Amino acid sequence: MNLIFVGVQGSGKGTQAKLISNELGLAHISTGDLLRDAKGELRKRVDSYIEKGNLVPDALILEILKERLNKKEGDNGIILDGFPRNLEQARALDKIMEVDKVIEIKISDKEALKRLSGRWNCRKCGIAYNIFTSPKPKKDRICDICDSPLYQREDDKPFPIKKRLKIYHKETEPILEHYKDKVVSVDGERAIEEIKEEILKILENAN
Ligand code: AMP
Numbered sequence: 001m002n003l004i005f006v007g008v009q010g011s012g013k014g015t016q017a018k019l020i021s022n023e024l025g026l027a028h029i030s031t032g033d034l035l036r037d038a039k040g041e042l043r044k045r046v047d048s049y050i051e052k053g054n055l056v057p058d059a060l061i062l063e064i065l066k067e068r069l070n071k072k073e074g075d076n077g078i079i080l081d082g083f084p085r086n087l088e089q090a091r092a093l094d095k096i097m098e099v100d101k102v103i104e105i106k107i108s109d110k111e112a113l114k115r116l117s118g119r120w121n122c123r124k125c126g127i128a129y130n131i132f133t134s135p136k137p138k139k140d141r142i143c144d145i146c147d148s149p150l151y152q153r154e155d156d157k158p159f160p161i162k163k164r165l166k167i168y169h170k171e172t173e174p175i176l177e178h179y180k181d182k183v184v185s186v187d188g189e190r191a192i193e194e195i196k197e198e199i200l201k202i203l204e205n206a207n
Contacts, residue, residue: 009168
């Protein structure tokens with residue numbers, strides 16, 4: 001089963017993709033993570049887009065995705081998280097992969113802004129906190145585990161956040177029409193566990 005998780009930044013699609021992939025034994029492929037894991041020259045190249053809140057060029061992200069898809073793990077299928085981000089990417093994906101369902105996780109822009117501006121991370125432990133929602137660090141902007149000061153991703157700062165939301169509505173939302181027969185929308189402004197259960201039920205009924 002191949003799935004796409006779509007949602008505005010901060011919708012919790014990454015969290016849900018992780019939970020559902022564990023539950024169903026699917027590979028979780030986040031293009032944002034693939035880009036953040038890039039090294040050397042490639043990293044420098046992609047950072048210039050990411051830090052400003054822009055999308056990296058389609059040809060580049062496709063090349064990175066295809067390389068990742070070639071490293072197959074198991075035959076249960078995959079969850080794509082953060083791809084496709086526009087119609088060109090969706091059309092390119094049509095040529096390389098069959099998509100079974102598209103799960104849209106919906107939250108308002110107001111909620112997205114709040115969640116994203118509250119995201120603070122620990123460089124050492126890799127833990128992502130949220131000072132407005134959860135998990136909240138016990139001490140203000142200090143990691144609970146190693147006591148290091150937390151940092152905010154460049155693209156979680158106010159200007160790039162607003163730009164990312166704008167790009168989402170203009171470029172990513174149209175892919176929902178492209179996949180219209182396969183899209184199921186869920187309300188993302190609820191408890192993580194509740195959303196997970198709803199997605200599992202949707203997928204169960206899809207089989
Ligand atoms: P994410 O973690 O999914 O929010 O991705 C972080 C950043 O990586 C985005 O703001 C883009 O700059 C870049 N990125 C991730 N996925 C894509 C994609 N499919 N196409 C273009 N850029 C992407």
